[in-house]
Amino acid sequence: MxxxxxxxxxxxxxxxxxxxxxxxxxxxxxxxxxxxxxxxxxxxxSELKIVLIDKNCEPVRAYPTDSGLDLKARLDHEVVLQPYECLTVPVGIAIELPPGYEGQIRPRSGWSKAGLLAVYGTVDNGYRGELMVTLCNVVKTPHVIRPYDRIAQLVVAPVHIPKLVYVTTLSETERGSHGFGSTGVS
Structure with missing residues (x-):
């Protein structure tokens, strides 16, 4: 505009x-x-090109301004994911991302709340195969995944690809090399 x-x-x-x-x-x-x-x-x-491997797997946004496209499970039968089990599920699409962008696979909030997590993943710009989502059941009860359930989201985001520079030292910062838990828990 x-x-x-x-x-x-x-x-x-x-x-x-x-x-x-x-x-x-x-x-x-x-x-x-x-x-x-x-x-x-x-x-x-700003065009995302999509090949529908399965016409029932068309990705959708719940609302026009949502950043994530819901991805659907391309399954031919129900699958029961047992407690603490993971499964990789095809989602019935292949994509061509715009130059300078990556695809991010993210969990859906409703499934996450119930203990079924889509593992975060990156779809590199040059990948042209069918997208897959790894689902993990992190609770003590089984989860049923039905054909065409909305199991994850795809977010398309810009990515900067910096030139790699190998050095022997890095600049000093206040934090330095203090990592996990270095700032406390409260």
Whole structure:
């Protein structure tokens, strides 16, 4: 929306000064061209391409502004997950992420509250196979997973891939190397 407003402003301003200042008009024309190209690139980058391996596994958002897409279990029969057991479940889709993004597999809150956790996972940008979710039952009662149950969420998030620099020392900080539990429990 902001990009569209900027483009409209630049186009309007360009028309106003075209007759009066040819240099400024050339500059505005260049800015408009860059803005259009940036908007086109942004629009292309914000597409998540999905192959439905199973048409019943179409990922959905409960609400239009939810960040996570619910993923469904591609099973042909019910599975009982025993206490403290884990199982990897296919979700019936393959994806192509936009450049500069990763997929994050996350648990669903209702299932987590009941003791069935989807293990956090990363879908790398170049992966093109069927997505899989590892579910773990962390309570003393069995859980039934039915075909097409919504078992996890997929969140698409930007990722920065830094250049690796190998060094022999790191900069000093107040925390230093104090790790797990170093700040106390309360």
């Amino acid at each position: 902001l990009t569209s407003l900027c483009l409209a402003y630049v186009a309007n301003r360009y028309r106003q000064v075209k007759e009066h200042d040819e240099v400024f008009a050339d500059l505005l024309e260049s800015i408009a061209a860059i803005a259009k190209e940036t908007y086109r690139d942004f629009k292309e980058q």
